Amino acid sequence: MRFLLSELRLIAGRRRNQAGLLVLIAMPVLLAVAVRLTEDNPRGGGPPGFIDQIVGNGVFVAFAALTFEITIFFPLAISMISGDAIAGEAHSGTLRYLLTVPAGRVRVLIVKYLGIVAGSVVAALSVAIVGAAVGAAIFGTGPLLTLSGTQIPLGTGLGRLALSALYVALGLCALGAVGLFLSTLTEQPIAATVALMVVTSAMWVLDAIPQLSALHPWLLVDRWPAFADLMRDPADYAAVTEGILVDLGYIVVFLLAAWARFAGKDITS
Amino acid sequence: MSGLLTRRPALRWVAPGAALAVVATGSQIAAHWPADAATNLPPRTAQQLLVDLQRAQPSALSGTVKATSSLGLPQLPESVTSGTGNSSPLALLAGSHTAKVWYDGKTSARVALLGDGSETDLVSNGGGLWLWQSADKSVLHVPAPSGGTQRSTDHDKDPQLPAELSTPEGVASWALRMLDPSTAVTTSSNERIAGRAAYQLVLTPKTAGTKIGSVRISIDAANQTPLRAQVFAKGASNPAINVGFTSIDYGKQPASRFDFTPPPGAKVTQATPHPGKPKSGDASAATTNGSATPPKVVGKDWASVVVGKLPPKQTVAKDDSSLQQALRLLPEASGSWGRGHLLNTALFTAVITDDGRYAVGAVPASSLYAALGRS
Numbered sequence: 001m002r003f004l005l006s007e008l009r010l011i012a013g014r015r016r017n018q019a020g021l022l023v024l025i026a027m028p029v030l031l032a033v034a035v036r037l038t039e040d041n042p043r044g045g046g047p048p049g050f051i052d053q054i055v056g057n058g059v060f061v062a063f064a065a066l067t068f069e070i071t072i073f074f075p076l077a078i079s080m081i082s083g084d085a086i087a088g089e090a091h092s093g094t095l096r097y098l099l100t101v102p103a104g105r106v107r108v109l110i111v112k113y114l115g116i117v118a119g120s121v122v123a124a125l126s127v128a129i130v131g132a133a134v135g136a137a138i139f140g141t142g143p144l145l146t147l148s149g150t151q152i153p154l155g156t157g158l159g160r161l162a163l164s165a166l167y168v169a170l171g172l173c174a175l176g177a178v179g180l181f182l183s184t185l186t187e188q189p190i191a192a193t194v195a196l197m198v199v200t201s202a203m204w205v206l207d208a209i210p211q212l213s214a215l216h217p218w219l220l221v222d223r224w225p226a227f228a229d230l231m232r233d234p235a236d237y238a239a240v241t242e243g244i245l246v247d248l249g250y251i252v253v254f255l256l257a258a259w260a261r262f263a264g265k266d267i268t269s
Numbered sequence: 270m271s272g273l274l275t276r277r278p279a280l281r282w283v284a285p286g287a288a289l290a291v292v293a294t295g296s297q298i299a300a301h302w303p304a305d306a307a308t309n310l311p312p313r314t315a316q317q318l319l320v321d322l323q324r325a326q327p328s329a330l331s332g333t334v335k336a337t338s339s340l341g342l343p344q345l346p347e348s349v350t351s352g353t354g355n356s357s358p359l360a361l362l363a364g365s366h367t368a369k370v371w372y373d374g375k376t377s378a379r380v381a382l383l384g385d386g387s388e389t390d391l392v393s394n395g396g397g398l399w400l401w402q403s404a405d406k407s408v409l410h411v412p413a414p415s416g417g418t419q420r421s422t423d424h425d426k427d428p429q430l431p432a433e434l435s436t437p438e439g440v441a442s443w444a445l446r447m448l449d450p451s452t453a454v455t456t457s458s459n460e461r462i463a464g465r466a467a468y469q470l471v472l473t474p475k476t477a478g479t480k481i482g483s484v485r486i487s488i489d490a491a492n493q494t495p496l497r498a499q500v501f502a503k504g505a506s507n508p509a510i511n512v513g514f515t516s517i518d519y520g521k522q523p524a525s526r527f528d529f530t531p532p533p534g535a536k537v538t539q540a541t542p543h544p545g546k547p548k549s550g551d552a553s554a555a556t557t558n559g560s561a562t563p564p565k566v567v568g569k570d571w572a573s574v575v576v577g578k579l580p581p582k583q584t585v586a587k588d589d590s591s592l593q594q595a596l597r598l599l600p601e602a603s604g605s606w607g608r609g610h611l612l613n614t615a616l617f618t619a620v621i622t623d624d625g626r627y628a629v630g631a632v633p634a635s636s637l638y639a640a641l642g643r644s
Contacts, residue, residue: 052406056534147387147388148381148388148403149401149529150528150529150532213365236369245296249292252288252292253288253289256285257285259284259285
């Protein structure tokens with residue numbers, strides 16, 4: 001437990017992680033201000049996601065921010081944390097000290113992964129909370145307009161926002177499992193970070209090619225934007241459930257792969 | 270155990286490998302599980318199935334419908350089709366789409382066409398017909414005709430009809446006789462669709478002049494609700510059009526499901542229906558105000574071809590450039606009938622000539638050319 005607390009303190013204390021979190025929560029603020037300034041012409045560029053509805057209800061700033069950040073910003077944050085997890089320790093030569101303290105390799109791996117999980121949850125929740133708060137302050141709130149053209153009370157809407165944020169966080173945890181595995185492969189944290197970003201971008205590209213539709217259900221990112229289905233009336237949980245199963249599958253497979261690699265690895269630095 | 274793993278570290282990789290195998294096979298089994306369950310239904314003939322269909326009481330239900338069309342058209346990337354909103358009816362022509370359906374068994378229904386972060390809803394209730402599009406927050410309202418809100422889905426019993434048609438058995442045998450010269454009506458092996466045991470009715474065109482191989486309609490064995498319709502091209506083993514329930518629940522639906530109030534901020538358009546015709550306003554409007562000659566039908570039954578002339582106004586319309594561009598993507602064809610562009614899909618073909626004539630049919634292109642030449 002103490003080990004986990006010190007790991008969390010280590011992650012939270014890193015300047016680059018603090019700056020990353022600032023960038024993440026700056027996005028909804030930027031979004032809200034931009035929409036506010038162009039309010040006269042709300043239907044400017046196109047119809048992405050929930051932007052049109054921000055003017056009517058500030059809570060949609062949070063949904064729009066989650067939709068935007070899920071493609072690049074969130075994966076980038078997770079790449080950074082997971083790159084530091086094992087490869088970072090190996091690079092700075094602290095990994096062997098970590099293991100000479102009587103802490104088993106499995107325990108090190110578990111604590112490192114819990115650190116990534118904490119990072120994912122904090123990232124998704126803070127964007128949702130900051131987005132809802134800033135949006136509410138600028139545009140006000142009230143009943144939320146669903147995609148089905150009906151309205152749901154604010155309380156229900158906030159509940160669905162919380163579910164959406166947790167769903168996004170679980171997706172990031174699954175990405176973090178892949179990142180942890182990549183982190184055990186190398187001693188260069190930057191290599192692990194870049195590799196995870198390459199994996200993420202490649203999955204987004206594959207997901208956008210309709211000819212590969214048979215492959216799409218197997219891609220981690222395919223169901224990530226499905227939390228928009230929660231804003232239907234009644235909420236549609238089918239795609240979200242599939243997304244959760246895919247996330248869990250990735251978590252199990254890649255954590256075991258990380259264990260297989262890390263437990264048998266020669267620690268030389 | 271740990272000693273074995275220390276001696277042979279590579280053995281550890283069995284664990285993630287096994288997990289991957291379990292996940293892969295598990296998902297496949299889950300995906301195919303209901304379809305593989307055996308169905309044991311007493312055999313029924315095509316005529317008995319038609320009688321069942323006539324007798325069926327519409328039941329309240331909710332479910333998910335999946336429509337897949339593989340007409341052999343090139344599939345466009347989502348970014349291209351999203352210009353019109355990928356839950357718009359236009360985008361339905363290609364790819365795969367999901368809709369949620371609610372029906373109260375009488376007059377109220379709701380269909381929600383699901384897009385990526387968008388939705389198109391069609392609600393029919395006592396207040397008329399509502400069309401909601403989330404992409405541009407627009408509402409189209411067609412009020413119910415003032416004569417009354419009950420719009421019976423059953424066939425109105427016309428006193429002029431022959432007595433034969435007053436019983437379900439009579440209608441079934443009449444339908445079979447009408448279909449008989451052109452179509453073979455048979456049954457096929459029973460299937461399990463959306464977890465329900467279902468009979469399958471197969472309509473097979475007898476003529477060789479059509480591209481349609483067969484039409485298969487699956488009917489719930491318990492309450493005769495049509496569960497799936499498939500259209501096969503000739504010689505194809507996979508359906509070109511497949512519309513069916515992926516999940517269905519029978520039972521009373523909450524009345525609030527069929528309520529619709531335009532949300533604040535939505536653009537509401539009121540449409541005045543034609544008297545006695547509560548729906549499909551634009552189809553009838555197009556034929557009434559078009560100065561074009563009414564289209565002709567050449568050929569009969571499955572091999573019929575619709576030949577006509579595009580209204581001249583439309584050919585100089587403003588958005589014509591996009592139509593022209595789309596036309597240019599199609600292969601050119603020419604012959605004794607003239608010159609034009611050919612749209613050739615698995616199920617139907619269409620020709621638009623350079624001088625504004627068109628021909629459409631579920632037939633090979635050569636039949637279209639013949640029909641154009643004759644008209």
